[in-house]
Amino acid sequence: MKVVVDMNKCQDHGQCVFAAPDVFQLDENGRLAYVDDPDDALLDEVEEAADVCPLQAIRIEG
């Protein structure tokens, strides 16, 4: 699975971090950091993270 976040859209709401903490984190400055090739076993939580992004900035490929 490939995860792409449109960083031009992202406004650091952090909802993805609550949904999929293994994949998304906020760094010390409150900016999003993420794993772009998470294990397929995490698909459910990544889909949930994509759902709860208020900006709909998270895309899942493959």
Place this chain on the structure above:
Amino acid sequence: MTGRMVVAGASMAGLRAAEQLRSAGWTGAITLVGDEPHMPYNRPPLSKEVLAGKAPFESLAFRPRASVADVEWRLGTKVVASRLAERAVVLDDGSELSYDGLVVATGMRPRRLGCPGPLAGRHTVRTLADAQGLREELTRPGVRVVVVGAGFIGCEVAATAVGLGVAEVTVVDPLPLPMVGPLGELLGRALLRRHEERGVRFALGTGVARFEGEDRVTGVVLGDGTVLPADVVVESVGSLANTEWLDGNGLDLTDGVLTDGRLRVGGRPDVVAVGDVARFPNARYDGVPRRVEHWSIPTDTAKHAAKVLTGAEPAPFAPLPTFWSDQHDFRLQSFGAPALGRDDVRVLDGDPAADVLVGYHHAGRLVGVVALGGPAAVSAAARYRAELLQQPALTA
């Protein structure tokens, strides 16, 4: 599992319901019925980026999960009646759909002011068409805007209008402070000051008596006799639930459709409600059924309701509500249910004149946290989320 699920309503809640039905194992047919011509799209940008001209429709449309590629979309049509005992709904073209399971996802429509005066020039912001129509009016030179209602939509529209360069923006509300209902006085005062500093005017503590004008609005007459000249009026005075199609089934439809703690409607195992039309008890709090018009609720309710509709018995529904609101250059971010703790409001960090983090308590328990300010305040609020999740139910 075979048969057909019908989802009445094709906005965010309807889409999420379909996706979650697949996720819960439903492999049969799914039909979504929605009255707008568009595929489901994200509404928060309507009062902000869309109104400001910064977001084309392509950027608003939700990307449905692959699992719902085979569902049937009936757009531009709506459900007008239902016979739950016979498991059938009637569409506006007279056709009927029978179902094995029904998801009520018909949402809300804006409440309108009933006071006298012309209709032309008066707007609401609920749909893409609404936002586009309002934008055309706001971008006319020299336009004067009166926003009726100082809640979420009213405050966001006023902020966006100032950002567009509209010189005269006045917000009217019978309450003494903006957003005082959900947030209380401390943040209401902080919001008032911030909006005024950025050019928004307020007429608070009085409502609208009537509108002036022949063919279209030229002014707003307030309850205290003040006349505000206006070329455009935005009515953001709450919403009404789209439940008329459920009449005649013996349901409690006062303020949305009443559900039990598992989002079932009328005690039926085959009908659930999702999104802001659902009036549900939240096991996290006091068991009183309430509608919740926060962005997070369609997704939360869909996930729970889909499990119930496919025969699972999840624990009683207990979401942690969350909302945000972007206004001017600042953000409000909330976790929990601040409205339940308005009588015991404490500053947890910061200063209401700058970035501030506010805690709302009920019977000594923290029930909600709201941040107002920049990114630092917002991420501070998020740090309280775990604490809110761990609080015992108010009834415990």
